[in-house]
Amino acid sequence: MRTIHLLICFCVVLACARMPSAGRLRNSPTNDTSNGTQTSGNLASRRREHSARNTAQGNNAPRTNLRHNVPVGSNLHLSVNRPSTSKTFVTWLAAYVQAYMLAINCSTVRPKFTSESRCETLKQISFEQMRFYATPRRINTVYSVAIPEGKLRDHSSHQAIAVVDPFPTASFGHLVLVFYVDALTKSKCHLKRGLYFDSGLCLTLARRSKCRNIHRLQFTSEQLSKKCEINFIPTVYDHSQETPGLKRDQTLECFPYIAGFGSCPKQLLTTSKIESDCELVANSKRCYETGTAAPRPQTSLCDRLETCDHAMTLFGGWNDETMVTRHEENLQRFYEMLKRNGFKKNKIQVFYNGNGNVPLDDSYRHGLPASNKNAIRNHVTTLCRTSLCVDSFVIYLNGPATSDGSILLWDTNGDGEAQSTETYTVEELIDDVADCDANHVFIFADQSYSGILTTRLRQMSSSPVYPATTSSWNRVVLLSSGGEYDYSWRDEISRHWSALSHLHPVSWAYDALGYWRSQVSLTAARRAQDFTIYGAPIEQGLPVLAERPSELRNKYMGCQRFAQPEWLLQFSSLYEMTRD
Incomplete structure (x- = not known):
């Protein structure tokens, strides 16, 4: 009899996993994950196929009461203490998560986890495109949850945790759904608006702390989504590791193609770790455990009698869950574009993930770890505060960002919660490039919520409070991949930016993106139209010099050396300007 019972349960699991109603949303149109809009597909044919499958399955699949989010007519039995196998439990859990998501009604119930418009976008995506x-x-064993952007309500002591990433082609942060599994009675499960397992388990949707109070205030739908969304794959750890500031072991696993969900990401694992007592104030050496790369020799950023084009790329990465291959490929392409435009390798500083290891080319040894926030800020401020050092200063940002626009660097202590030393805020970046002495500052920001940086820069450039620095802000050109509420999708924008040639004005990187779904923005448009990325003026002889590439390189690209009298003349001229 036990054997027969197990066979029956196994058959029901297979039927639930293949269940069309739990495998797709909104009659399963073929969708574009990036924006949730329907693409071509024969909807009528799919509806007939779903109807036939439902008829064949009969009453074996659990039905869901959409009003109360409770499965009815189901005869499921999961033992709280002795599940048959972990794989079986995860399969059932995935099916119930799908049932919960199908029951979400964006129009009649004001969602507490995102905006109504993004909820509708979510409903248009098939489960096959989710992770x-x-x-x-x-x-x-009970589990607790930590996220970088704040606290979750009821974040600790759960039987199991499930996470759905509905937008895997978007850069973090973007909406993810976190579910708790707890041993509750049916009445308590209903009070929490959960989905009840007949075995005594309850599935509920996790929410950010204080989000309930925020809904009582007068916020727009987009503002609510920024305050209430969970934007990162959480760190799920054994409850015994609850102490903040200490490393927590990630127990969350990605399960590919389970119960109709999609594939898992191709991740880049960081093999070397930064020593906890090795954070430096200057860009002088690297901090590795024994047996890893040697320290980088100290070099001067600025040489007397020489002005150079400089570049800095920053990808924090945060942790292994957010480290995917497309960010490394974006960095490689942008690095090659900089070299094509005359930037010298020793003038391109790469800050990358927790150890700085990124393959660029044979002659570039290593980057620096993005965990060293002081090194990042010192690099920017040194270049910006040194007179006659920098002609064109390029900053490329492509990494995880929080809903307030802050750049996540690296989870150095491994606790899953972002500390001030692990984030680079918009205000800190603005302070670092304020009144920069470089002739040109070009910032390329391909990350979620990059429009916040655009808004802040425009405020500074028109601020009557700092009239002395208003002219310096006109030298700062920002190209952002989206608006204040937009995610960064795939890698098309970074690919386009990496196609900049030595004859293109910087505005070319913006003009060709008018078709893009996000609100791509540009500040200081006139300067972007008048200069190349290496600072050559478009209208003053560039077409003529284009036919003489060696003269173009010597006059504008890379570094230009001055004779001492000429350098002293420029320095004295700059000194007189600062006195006035």
Whole structure:
């Protein structure tokens, strides 16, 4: 009899996993994950196929009461202490998560986890395009959750955790759904608006702390989404590691193609770790454990009698879950574009993930770890505060960002919560480039919520409070991949920027993106139209010099050396300007 019972349960699991109503949303149109809009597909044919499958399955699949989010007519039995196998439990969990998501009604119930418009976008995406993460069921183990952008309500002591990434082609941060699994009675589960397992488990949707109070205030739908969304794959750890500031072991796993969900990401794992007591104030050496790369020799950023084009690329990465291959490929392409435009390798500083290891070319040894916030800020301020050092200063940002526009660097202590030393805020970046002495500052920001930086720069350039620095802001050109509420999608924008040639004005990187779904923005448009990325003026002889590439390189690209009298003349002229 036990064997027969197990066979029946296994058959029901397979039927639930193949269940069309739990495998797709909104009659399963073929969708573009990036923006949730429907693409070509025969909807009528798919509806007939779903109808036939439902008829064949009969009453074996659990039905969902959309009003109360409770499965009815189901005869499921999951033991709280002795599940048959971990794989079976995860399969059931994935099916119930799908049932919960199908029951979400964006129009009649004001969602507490995102805006109504983004909720509708979510409903248009098939489960095949989403990623599913879960924790294994373990005896005598309860789980807690940590996220970088704040606290979750009821974040600790759960039987299991499930996570759905509905927008895997978007850069973090973007909306993810986190679910708790707890041993509750049916009445308590209903009070929490959860989905009840007949085995005594309850599935509920996690929410940000204080989000309930925010809904009582007068916020727009987009503002609510920024305050209430969970934007990162959380760190799920054994409850015994609850102490903040200490490393927590990630127990969350991605399960590919389970119950109709999609594939798992191709991640880049960081093999070397930064020593905890090795954060430096200057860009002088690297901090590795024994047996890894040697320290980088100290070099001067600025040489007397020489003005150079400089560049800095920053990808924080945060942790292994957000480290995917497309960010490394974006960096490689942008690095090659800089070299094509005359930037010298020793003038391109790369800050990358937790160890700085990124393959660029044979002669570039290593980057610096993005975990060293002081090194990043010192690099920017040194270049901006040194007179006659920099002609064109290029900054490329392509990494995880929080909903307030802050750049996540690296989770150095491994606790899953962002500390002030692990984030580079918009205000800090603005302070670092304020009144920069470089002739040109070009910032390329391909990351979520990059429009916040655009808004702040425009405020500074027109601010009557700092009239002395208003002219310096006119030298700062920012190209952002989206608006204040937009995610950064795929890698098309970075690909386009990496196609800049030595004859293109910087505005070319913006003009060709008018078709893009996000609100791509540009500040100081006139300067972007008048100069190349290496600072050559478009209208003053560039077409003529284009036919003489060696003269173009010597006059504008890379570094230009001055005779001492000429350098002293420029320095004295600059000194007189600062006195006035």
